[in-house]
Amino acid sequence: MDVQKIIIDTDPGQDDAIAIMMALAAPHLEILGLSTVAGNVPVSQTTANACRIPELAGRPDIPVHAGCAAPLRRTPITAEHVHGRTGMDGPDLPQPELRPQGQHAVDFLIDTIRTHPSGSITVVTLGPMTNLAVALVKAPDIAARIGRVVSMGGAYSECGNISPSAEFNMFADPDAADIVLRRQLPLTLVPLDITHKFLISASRLDRLRALPGRCAQAAAAMLGFSERFDLEKYGWDGAPLHDPCTIGWLLAPDLFAGRTVNVSVEVDSPLMQGATAVDWWQVTDRPRNALFLREVDSAALWEVVLTQLSRLP
Secondary structure, eight states: OOEEEEEEEEEEOOOOOOOHHHHHHHEEEEEEEEESSSSSSSSHHHHHHHHHHHHHOOOSSEEEEOOOOOOSOOOOOOOHHHOOSSOOOOOOOOOOOOOOSSHHHHHOOOOHHHSOOOOEEEEEEESHHHHHHHHHHHHHGGGHHHEEEEEEEOOOOTTEEESSSHHHHHOOHHHHHHHHHHHOOEEEEOOHHHHHOEEEEEHHHHHHTTSSSSHHHHHHHHHHHHHHHHHHHOOOEEEEOOOOHHHHHOOGGGGEEEEEEOEEEEEEEEETTTTTEEEOOSSSSSOOEEEEEEEHHHHHHHHHHHHHHHHHO
């Protein structure tokens, strides 16, 4: 299998951390860098967290670039109520020795996409799309050079998880999402419709805890912390695991099903801020701009997660 070059734009977040670890373990994924954005916690903390993850995995060669500290035109929101003060509460991780690069994440995105062959880079966004949107506005030429964007964001039948109508990443910066959705990029959206089917039950968490590596143990501690909020919120047998589904789709797309449809995001209505309008039945003539996933083989995807984490130290 050919090696796929990826940039992960992220706001770690326990689930971001597990997604990044999965990508670090995948032999046919080459991470060109991590770009950080404000989201689950402020950008200073997401950047520190992004430095911890490759270091934990024995990959201090992965460059980290700090990015946008606020949404394009909204008041910043965070999710410490889910992820804890550090964003990656659970394990006791040391301060990282890895330091972020001097180049801003937006410029890193632009320069990296421009200097690699057209169509060769996949951008994976795990948080608000602020960095990618600013890059597309600052350098419109990169839109034609991006191979694919894979984003955790949006919802159709699952409505919202931060407001009654919106998923967190879309709600945090709907204007950025609107820019990305209007660029007609090759885009795969991994919405709550997928992640709310991918639940980490007690038995699945036990299997993760049984893995010997420090990365798997840290992942188990992170999930043990973050699940307490979602278990109380939803009352399900397990808490949903969001961001790893993006890497799961890159590694095993046959485990997912969806449809290429038009997706737009609400930017004007205070009540519906960040809600995604998904034209599932194609009742409008709006152009189809995203592969919107809605089904997943949850059991098989958990095997993918365990396989990847078992490869790490």
